[in-house]
Amino acid sequence: MIKPKTKILIIDDDPKVSWILSEGLSSRFEFVSAHDGIEGLQMVSTEKPDLILLDIKMPGMTGLEVLEKLNKLENRPEVIMVSGHGDTNYVVESIKLGAAEFVTKPFDVQEIEIHINGVLERSKLKKEVDQLKSELEVKNNWANFIGDSQAMQKVKEVIEQVADSELTVLIRGESGTGKEIVARSLHQLSSRRSKPFLKVNCAAIPRDLLEAELFGYEKGAFTGAHKTKQGRFELAHKGTIFLDEIGDMPLELQSKLLQVLEQQEFIRVGGVQTIHVDVRIICATNRNLEQAIKEQGFRDDLFYRLNEITIFLPPLRNRPEDVPLLVTHFLQKYNDLYGKSLTELSQPVMDKLQSFHWPGNVRQLENMIKQIVVRGEESIINDLIDSSAVNVLPSDSSYPVRQTVTEQVNPSSENNDDDEHTYSLKVRIGKKVAEEEKKLIAEVLNKTNWNRRKAADMLQISYRSLLYKIKDYQLNTIK
Ligand SMILES: Nc1ncnc2c1ncn2[C@@H]1O[C@H](COP(=O)(O)OP(=O)(O)OP(=O)(O)O)[C@@H](O)[C@H]1O
Ligand SMILES: [Mg+2]
Known part of the structure; x- marks a missing residue:
């Protein structure tokens, strides 16, 4: 097969330039020419040249203005600026704007051929490096996403x-199964990888702020809106937005989201102007959305639209063969982080880990390995597993339903030595109540296999308040 010739677009109001180059170099290159900036910009999209020779002084748009416009294109061809003597003060400006070379007129054909070859060679090398880099990114991505089951x-x-x-x-799975890792992998392995990846946790942002957070607001839209602010959808333009805990999105926002999905457009809070965005949407939930639809808490049309592909992440207890791989990965991660050298666990400990039921999934395993590395002894695994297992009540036990009364109690007071010696009724009782509350929440979370929505229902507190308590009591993270 004959290789197509490299195509060069000449944008110059002086027809001699094109003529001289075609005469001298047409055996190696194919030349097309435009006589001003506007025609040149059009020909970039119709002719798809490999390289542009761009004159600086032209009637209408100058070469520098054309270059600025070219910079807005994705993957624009390389540009060699060409200019008459005396225009050399434009050199710095051109290089700043990303031109690959600067050549002064009059030039001879051999000289320009050397420049063209140099730029094409460098551009080829850059493409190869980009390709290698992206292959490496893919490899790195999988290196941190463990699982061979x-x-x-x-x-x-x-x-x-x-x-x-x-x-x-739509990514589904129990808490701690790796939904966020999957979302990040989807972005990382897409051609949007160099653009933003923005995560919004729909359960963690108060309902009345979520709309402004996602779609932005205009100055004066509500009290405190002192200036116009872009929302996450605008900030994620050309990239990916990850809507975590999508099952918790209020119904009125669900319809606005549907509009973004269908038309890629929305209006800021308090605004009138329609804003267009190009954003890829990835969602995650551990809620039963089908049930939420039945209970009219989730729109079915949105569900079907979000759910073009569903990825289910299996709980860790259903893939015990992944446990040793994850253990090795986390041992290495925390050895590196804390400068330790615990490289493996004994077989009895590994057996124990493989037969455990992992209510908190990979996150719980990671936290255990972190503790083992930090403390440098694997025997603590028995305590960690036992204390986790003890919290699982027999399935027939009924839960005392009670209103929690510790919203005002600062959970961190647990670690305050002074509290031991105080006679303050409020502090002493508050501490006891906090301890009880922590224990009860842990029990209910274990009972529900860390289904936080179910747990919140059983505890008769709001889902959001449960999330805060889990964080405050460090129930699933070890800082
Ligand atoms: N396959 C995996 N390989 C390596 N690390 C993992 C894997 N799955 C999960 N993890 C780690 O476990 C922790 C929890 O993962 P992640 O936050 O993605 O879970 P999640 O499903 O989003 O949980 P939640 O529903 O609670 O938000 C993270 O630190 C993550 O790095
Ligand atoms: Mg998550």
């Missing part, structure tokens, strides 16, 4: 298949 292999396969598509992906 059949179920996880399938998950990885689907991620690779859909990452570079525009399909909306």
Whole structure:
């Protein structure tokens, strides 16, 4: 097959330039020419040249203005600026704007051929480096996403298949199974990877602020809106937005989200102007959305739109063969982080880990390994597992329903030595209540396999308040 010739677009109002180059170099390159900036910009999209020779002084748009416009294009061709003697003060400006070379007129054909070859060679090298870099990013991504079980292999396969598509992906799975890692992988393996990845946790942002957070607001839209602010959708333009805990999005916002999904447009809070965005949407939830639809807490049309592809992450207890791989990965991670050298665990400990039921999934395993590394002894695993297991009540036990009364109690007072010696009724009782509350929340979370929505219902507190308490009492993270 004959290789197509490299195509060069000459943008110059002086027709001699094009004539001289075609005469001297047409055996190696194909030349097309435009006589001013506007025509040149049009020809960039119609002719798709590999390289542009751009004159600086032209009637209408100057070469520098054309270059600024070219810079707005994705993957624009390399540009060599050409200018008459005396225009050399434009050199710095051109280089700042990203021109690859600067050549002064009059030039001879051999001289310009050397410049063209140099720029093309550098551009080829850059493309090869970019390609290698992106292959490395893919490898790195998988290096931190562990799992060789059949179920996880399938998950990885689907991620690779859909990452570079525009399909909306819904990621489902229990807490701690890796939903966020999957969302980040989908972005990382897509051609949007160099653009923003923004995460919004729909359960953690108060309902009345969520709309402003997602879609932005105009100055004066509400009390305190002193200036116009862009929302996450605008900030994520060309990139990916990850809507975590989508099941907690209020109904009135669900319809606005549907509009973004269908038309890629929305209006800021308090605004009138329609804003267009190009954003890929990925969602995650551990809620039963089908049930939420039945209870009219979730729109079915949104569900079907979000759910073009669903990725289910299996709980860790269903893939014990992944446990040793995860253990090795986390040992290495925390050895590196804390400068330790605990490289493996004994077989009895590993057996114990493989047969555990992991209510907090990979996050819980990671936290345990972190503690083992920090404390440098694997035997603590027995206590960690036992204390976690003890909290699981027999399935027939009924839960005392009570209103929590500790909103005012500062949980951190638990660690305050002075509290031991005080006779303040408020402090002493407050501390006891906080201890009881922590214990009860842990029990209910274990009972519900860390289904936080179910747990909040059983505890008769709001979901958000449960999230705060889990954080405050450090129930699933070890700082
Ligand atoms: N397959 C995996 N390989 C390596 N690390 C993992 C994997 N799955 C989860 N993790 C780690 O476990 C922790 C929890 O993962 P992640 O935050 O993605 O879970 P999640 O499903 O989003 O949980 P939640 O529903 O509670 O938000 C993270 O620190 C993550 O790095
Ligand atoms: Mg998450």
